[in-house]
Amino acid sequence: MKQFTSVYDVENIDELLKTALEIKANPFAQQEVGKNKTIGLIFFNPSLRTRLSSIKAAYNLSANVWVLNAGADSWTLEMADGAVMNGDTQEHITEAIKVMSAYCDVLGVRTFPKLVDRDEDYNEVMFNKVKGLSSVPVVSLESATLHPLQSFADLITIAEKSGYTPGEKSAKKVKVVMTWAPHPKRLPQAVPNSFAQWFSKVDWVDFTVVQPKGYELDAKFTDGATIEYDQEEALKDADFVYAKNWSSYENYGEVIPQDKDWQVTMEKMDLTNKGKFMHCLPVRRNVVVADEVLDSDTSIVIDEATNRIFSAQTVFHEILKNK
Amino acid sequence: MKQFTSVYDVENIDELLKTALEIKANPFAQQEVGKNKTIGLIFFNPSLRTRLSSIKAAYNLSANVWVLNAGADSWTLEMADGAVMNGDTQEHITEAIKVMSAYCDVLGVRTFPKLVDRDEDYNEVMFNKVKGLSSVPVVSLESATLHPLQSFADLITIAEKSGYTPGEKSAKKVKVVMTWAPHPKRLPQAVPNSFAQWFSKVDWVDFTVVQPKGYELDAKFTDGATIEYDQEEALKDADFVYAKNWSSYENYGEVIPQDKDWQVTMEKMDLTNKGKFMHCLPVRRNVVVADEVLDSDTSIVIDEATNRIFSAQTVFHEILKNK
Amino acid sequence: MKQFTSVYDVENIDELLKTALEIKANPFAQQEVGKNKTIGLIFFNPSLRTRLSSIKAAYNLSANVWVLNAGADSWTLEMADGAVMNGDTQEHITEAIKVMSAYCDVLGVRTFPKLVDRDEDYNEVMFNKVKGLSSVPVVSLESATLHPLQSFADLITIAEKSGYTPGEKSAKKVKVVMTWAPHPKRLPQAVPNSFAQWFSKVDWVDFTVVQPKGYELDAKFTDGATIEYDQEEALKDADFVYAKNWSSYENYGEVIPQDKDWQVTMEKMDLTNKGKFMHCLPVRRNVVVADEVLDSDTSIVIDEATNRIFSAQTVFHEILKNK
Numbered sequence: 001m002k003q004f005t006s007v008y009d010v011e012n013i014d015e016l017l018k019t020a021l022e023i024k025a026n027p028f029a030q031q032e033v034g035k036n037k038t039i040g041l042i043f044f045n046p047s048l049r050t051r052l053s054s055i056k057a058a059y060n061l062s063a064n065v066w067v068l069n070a071g072a073d074s075w076t077l078e079m080a081d082g083a084v085m086n087g088d089t090q091e092h093i094t095e096a097i098k099v100m101s102a103y104c105d106v107l108g109v110r111t112f113p114k115l116v117d118r119d120e121d122y123n124e125v126m127f128n129k130v131k132g133l134s135s136v137p138v139v140s141l142e143s144a145t146l147h148p149l150q151s152f153a154d155l156i157t158i159a160e161k162s163g164y165t166p167g168e169k170s171a172k173k174v175k176v177v178m179t180w181a182p183h184p185k186r187l188p189q190a191v192p193n194s195f196a197q198w199f200s201k202v203d204w205v206d207f208t209v210v211q212p213k214g215y216e217l218d219a220k221f222t223d224g225a226t227i228e229y230d231q232e233e234a235l236k237d238a239d240f241v242y243a244k245n246w247s248s249y250e251n252y253g254e255v256i257p258q259d260k261d262w263q264v265t266m267e268k269m270d271l272t273n274k275g276k277f278m279h280c281l282p283v284r285r286n287v288v289v290a291d292e293v294l295d296s297d298t299s300i301v302i303d304e305a306t307n308r309i310f311s312a313q314t315v316f317h318e319i320l321k322n323k
Numbered sequence: 324m325k326q327f328t329s330v331y332d333v334e335n336i337d338e339l340l341k342t343a344l345e346i347k348a349n350p351f352a353q354q355e356v357g358k359n360k361t362i363g364l365i366f367f368n369p370s371l372r373t374r375l376s377s378i379k380a381a382y383n384l385s386a387n388v389w390v391l392n393a394g395a396d397s398w399t400l401e402m403a404d405g406a407v408m409n410g411d412t413q414e415h416i417t418e419a420i421k422v423m424s425a426y427c428d429v430l431g432v433r434t435f436p437k438l439v440d441r442d443e444d445y446n447e448v449m450f451n452k453v454k455g456l457s458s459v460p461v462v463s464l465e466s467a468t469l470h471p472l473q474s475f476a477d478l479i480t481i482a483e484k485s486g487y488t489p490g491e492k493s494a495k496k497v498k499v500v501m502t503w504a505p506h507p508k509r510l511p512q513a514v515p516n517s518f519a520q521w522f523s524k525v526d527w528v529d530f531t532v533v534q535p536k537g538y539e540l541d542a543k544f545t546d547g548a549t550i551e552y553d554q555e556e557a558l559k560d561a562d563f564v565y566a567k568n569w570s571s572y573e574n575y576g577e578v579i580p581q582d583k584d585w586q587v588t589m590e591k592m593d594l595t596n597k598g599k600f601m602h603c604l605p606v607r608r609n610v611v612v613a614d615e616v617l618d619s620d621t622s623i624v625i626d627e628a629t630n631r632i633f634s635a636q637t638v639f640h641e642i643l644k645n646k
Numbered sequence: 647m648k649q650f651t652s653v654y655d656v657e658n659i660d661e662l663l664k665t666a667l668e669i670k671a672n673p674f675a676q677q678e679v680g681k682n683k684t685i686g687l688i689f690f691n692p693s694l695r696t697r698l699s700s701i702k703a704a705y706n707l708s709a710n711v712w713v714l715n716a717g718a719d720s721w722t723l724e725m726a727d728g729a730v731m732n733g734d735t736q737e738h739i740t741e742a743i744k745v746m747s748a749y750c751d752v753l754g755v756r757t758f759p760k761l762v763d764r765d766e767d768y769n770e771v772m773f774n775k776v777k778g779l780s781s782v783p784v785v786s787l788e789s790a791t792l793h794p795l796q797s798f799a800d801l802i803t804i805a806e807k808s809g810y811t812p813g814e815k816s817a818k819k820v821k822v823v824m825t826w827a828p829h830p831k832r833l834p835q836a837v838p839n840s841f842a843q844w845f846s847k848v849d850w851v852d853f854t855v856v857q858p859k860g861y862e863l864d865a866k867f868t869d870g871a872t873i874e875y876d877q878e879e880a881l882k883d884a885d886f887v888y889a890k891n892w893s894s895y896e897n898y899g900e901v902i903p904q905d906k907d908w909q910v911t912m913e914k915m916d917l918t919n920k921g922k923f924m925h926c927l928p929v930r931r932n933v934v935v936a937d938e939v940l941d942s943d944t945s946i947v948i949d950e951a952t953n954r955i956f957s958a959q960t961v962f963h964e965i966l967k968n969k
Contacts, residue, residue, distance in 0.1 A: 028359045036674045038705055040698070048398055048419065052363070052389055052426045059361055059387040064705040066698055075694055075928050084932040086830040091928030094940075096694065099927065099951040103698045184409040281422065282398050282414030286407040294417075305422040351682045371721055371742065375686070375712055375749045382684055382710040507732040604745065605721050605737030609730040617740075628745040 001318035004139045005131065006146050007198050013155070018166035020156050020307075020314040027060045027313065033321045034061030040104030041067045041141065044126075045112040049281060050141045050149065053308035054108055060313050063320070068100065079126070097133035106319050107134045113144035113188045115253035121145060121188075122218070137319045139312075145218075147190045150280050151198040152311035157304045158240055161276055164204055173206040175273065177238040179231055180211035181262050181288040183245030186253050191280050192246050193221040200224035210234035214256045218249050231262055238272040243279050243289055264289040269298055276300045324641035327462045328454065329469050330521050336478070341489035343479050343630075343637040350383045350636065356644045357384030363427030364390045364464065367449075368435040372604060373464045373472065376631035377431055383636050386643070391423065402449070420456035429642050430457050436467035436511050438576035444468060444511075445541070460642045462635075468541075470513045473603050474521040475634035480627045481563055484599055487527055496529040498596065500561040502554055503534035504585050504611040506568030509576050514603050515569050516544040523547035533557035537579045541572050554585055561595040566602050566612055587612040592621055599623045647964035650785045651777065652792050653844050659801070664812035666802050666953075666960040673706045673959065679967045680707030686750030687713045687787065690772075691758040695927060696787045696795065699954035700754055706959050709966070714746065725772070743779035752965050753780050759790035759834045761899030767791060767834075768864070783965045785958075791864075793836045796926050797844040798957035803950045804886055807922055810850055819852040821919065823884040825877055826857035827908050827934040829891030832899050837926050838890050839867040846870035856880035860902045864895050877908055884918040889925050889935055910935040915944055922946045 003009050010016050023030065039058045043051065051067060058065035070077060077096055078089035085092065101107050109130050113121035127143035140148055159166070162174045176199055178192060192209075196217060199207040201224070209217065210228040228234040235241060243264045248254045263286075269275060277289065277299045285291055293299060326332050333339050346353065362381045366374065374390060381388035393400060400419055401412035408415065424430050432453050436444035450466035463471055482489070485497045499522055501515060515532075519540060522530040524547070532540065533551040551557040558564060566587045571577045586609075592598060600612065600622045608614055616622060649655050656662050669676065685704045689697065697713060704711035716723060723742055724735035731738065747753050755776050759767035773789040786794055805812070808820045822845055824838060838855075842863060845853040847870070855863065856874040874880040881887060889910045894900040909932075915921060923935065923945045931937055939945060 036706075038702060046398060048391070048414070049422055052391065052423060055389050056361060056387075056426045060359075064702075066701050068694070068698065075692060078931070082932070082937060085930035086933050090930075091694070092931050094931075095927050095929065095947065095951075098948045099695055100698060102948060102952040103702045103955065281418050283418065284408035284413075285401070285415050285417075286405070287409050291405060301418065302421045302425060305418075306425040309426065369721060371714070371737070372745055375714065375746060378712050379684060379710075379749045383682075604741050606741065607731040607736075608724070608738050608740075609728070610732050614728060624741065625744045625748060628741075629748040632749065 001315065003131070003137045004148060004315045004319065005143065006148055007151070007201060013198070013201060014166045016152070016314060016318070017155060017159055019318070020152070020310050021159070021166065023314050023317065024156070024310040030317050031062035033317055034058065034063030037320050037323070038064040038066065038104045039106045039108065039316060040100055041065065041108040042070055042100060043067070043110045043141070044070045045110050047110060047141065049305050049308050050110065054141065054312045056309045057312035057316055060309065061316055063316065066104070093129060094133055097130050098135065101134040101136045104136060105323060106137050106139060106316060108139040108141045110141035111143055113190070115186055115188065115247060118252040139315055139319070142190055144188065145190055146194040146197065148194055149308065149311050149315065150191055151194040152315070153304055153307040154195060154242070154278065155198060155202065156307040156310060157278070157300060158205070161300060161303070162239060170204045173204055174239045175206045175208070175237055176240045176242060177208045177210060177234050178242040178244065179234065179262065179264065180215050181243045181245050181264060183284055183288060186247040186255055187245050189217055189246045189249055192244050193217055195242060196221040196225055208234050212256070212258045212262065214248055214250060215246065216249065217246070232268065232271055235268055235271045238275040241269065241272060241275050241277050243277065245288060263287065264293055266290065266292045266296070269293055278304055281305055324638065326454070326460045327471060327638045327642065328450070328466065329471055330474070330524060336521070336524060337489045339475070339637060339641070340478060340482055342641070343475070343633050344482070344489065346637050346640065347633040353640050354385035356640055357381065357386030360643050360646070361387040361389065361427045362429045362431065362639060363423055364388065364431040365393055365423060366390070366433045366464070367393045368433050370433060370464065372628050372631050373433065377464065377635045379632045380635035380639055383632065384639055386639065389427070416452060417456055420453050421458065424457040424459045427459060428646060429460050429462060429639060431462040431464045433464035434466055436513070438509055438511065438570060441575040462638055462642070465513055467511065468513055469517040469520065471517055472631065472634050472638065473514055474517040475638070476627055476630040477518060477565070477601065478521060478525065479630040479633060480601070480623060481528070484623060484626070485562060493527045496527055497562045498529045498531070498560055499563045499565060500531045500533060500557050501565040501567065502557065502585065502587065503538050504566045504568050504587060506607055506611060509570040509578055510568050512540055512569045512572055515567050516540055518565060519544040519548055531557050535579070535581045535585065537571055537573060538569065539572065540569070555591065555594055558591055558594045561598040564592065564595060564598050564600050566600065568611060586610065587616055589613065589615045589619070592616055601627055604628055647961065649777070649783045650794060650961045650965065651773070651789065652794055653797070653847060659844070659847060660812045662798070662960065662964070663801060663805055665964070666798070666956050667805070667812065669960050669963065670956040676963050677708035679963055680704070680709030683966050683969070684710040684712065684750045685752045685754065685962060686746055687711065687754040688716055688746060689713070689756045689787070690716045691756050693756060693787065695951050695954050696756065700787065700958045702955045703958035703962055706955070707962055709962065712750070739775060740779055743776050744781065747780040747782045751782055751969060752785060752962060753782050754785040754787045756787035757789055759836070761832055761834065761893060764898040785961055785965070788836055790834065791836055792840040792843065794840055795954065795957050795961065796837055797840040798961070799950055799953040800841060800888070800924065801844060801848065802953040802956060803924070803946060804851070807946060807949070808885060816850045819850055820885045821852045821854070821883055822886045822888060823854045823856060823880050824888040824890065825880065825908065825910065826861050827889045827891050827910060829930055829934060832893040832901055833891050835863055835892045835895055838892050839863055841888060842867045842871055854880050858902070858904045858908065860894055860896060861892065862895065863892070878914065878917055881914055881917045884921040887915065887918060887921050887923050889923065891934060909933065910939055912936065912938045912942070915939055924950055927951055
């Protein structure tokens, strides 16, 4: 693996899943790969799971790891090419990334969208700038439009919970429904875009996206998925319900008033095929999902978060093993 | 050891002290116990000694360690059960702790009291919530009412300085006096509660607490100690003087005006049996204690701070050795 | 090596350079020296390169490392001796440094100048206080007047790029010109002082400092260097151009208006002997130096930053090898 920025950096999803399950079963068996390697993690935005699971993944591999909170820990960064830097910014992103990538073997980077200019976000201007400047392979810790380490962890979780074994033909497809859910803030589309991008490519999954009108994701990510607008209809027979809020792609970054209650409740979970509840976290309790769901056995959100270790560890392993 | 939240998690204080002295004498000899283990440290409040000594303790054991400054490094946490999270809080403590404990083998947690509602603080509502949510053993890095890693380090220090050998009968008891001292701010009772809880259980120590009227600690911690109100009288023949400020337990969190000067000076130290001066640090110089004391050989505050490494290392060792 | 605070802590510059080149060629070969050792890094000021390169250097040596952002991570520090600490400061620097040095084997410290009282800064009051309190060897991560890890990295870079081999007589001296350059803020003199202090002692280098009138550095650092005031004249035949802004030493901390444009441009680089452009970073683009220079092969600023790993690793190695 040369980098990990989307599902397109994965040669064979099923093979990668197999490797992840092997690594999870024996997490300290790959330390020769990590020895004397250093993983650098740069956060332009806050993080809990991604920060700690990536650190744990590095530790499992016996790799070294450093974390930089861009802004707080270092100098104020200038992003504009050609800028005459006689103002507040102290260092250009060009030098910052070239230097930081000189201090590690893999560079993980988190860059959130601004949700102002769709083209800027969807062209991944910031993330691609970092990627272009890095002298080492780059791993997305969530970019403006994608969060592939999360989607890969979700895939591991769904495989485990549904009993899917990589390489085997399953008798019946697993039904996975990603449902939009309410939220008080304007959120990026990165997690749902990425989930759709991965799960529309998994041949043992029957994948549905359901959202209110106006919340359709960019079609390039949902291509191959069933698109629904009736949440209750979509949830029928679901084996996995993946809840997530996102702001509008069409009216970019907007929150559209809509009268229907899309919160995931136990009543709605009862429509499913004893479906499991999933969410990438952090989750707004009693807004996105009711306590009764999160606090029941129906919820597998902690399993997902735990698998973030193994999605990161597998990716770091695949990148480092050829170095 | 299953957890370390108070002296009651210690089966045999003398045995634990013996282990600590052995570990200190040979600090890199237990690395098989720490290998491939990860210690997570969550700080809801600032820390210098606890942070760095716990990190050093992990390193001595060859364990991995991560630190999270809750709030600064991650999402804003919601503490209330049943909350409808449509406001400023981004993640519920429930998910935060479950997830963080999935990324480590031992979870160290610091939660200070609010000093507003005594029942809330003395029921350790916040700390117990974290403990109840963690899937791995929890170590107190100071809770609302206790600071057992500090007390254990103080025990190691007093044993070393008095020449006590675990398991041996000492001819004469060591006199330890904990004295209240002035301070400009309202401080928790965690350090003195914990010190009293430990030292009233050490059979080779004669333990006295002295404070102005109105500053009596919760009797459940000082049970077994001699309680005095005259500082000079109490200091007579003391082998160790442990100074600390705390706010009132009775008038909870209050600072009561009192005209007597309780600062520890060399004149007062001269009343003791060539007693050593102790303080958990940080200490307000020339308020709690005079420079002349801190800067003399009488002071063993740096020894105490150094022993924080070995109290933490011993506790991590005892918890991890059975995992 | 007992400490590393200036070039005067180096017994033999050429020998140290030789060691650095050997370490760079084989960076993981000295891990016996770092094993079970801990390097503590305290930052009283922001840092990117120094922080990460020192961490990487520790990792290369298999040493442990902790980082403390003084202020943000810990208690508010009192600096004044004899202070009655009944105000905002929570811990005295005396205890803080004694304790932190108890938790490591080498202590790296960054303390910037205040640029108010020249005597205070040039007597290195703050840095020397820390050094005097530390119980372990101290390494400067930049002090009020010097930045020796940077200068040593610059020496490694110039040796590599000029083909100099330690111990060999070179046929012709390498011409190194350090030029003042414009900047919107008042900057310390630490980097140029230190560069001058090192390069005026390197016998295979012909060293020139050029600056506008009023920007002369303290003569004790530039002793042995050629001092010029005409930038274009000075740049002629230069093999290396080291650009840096600094505020006035004479009118201490002042920025003196001056009409000449001292920005380093490609036109100016064309005056040199195909000279390489150097800067310690962070650099203000199009203020200190034009994009056209930084973005060309003329620039070796990333090489310098990369060599920060090996200057730190060599220094840590030399200090730790005798412990």
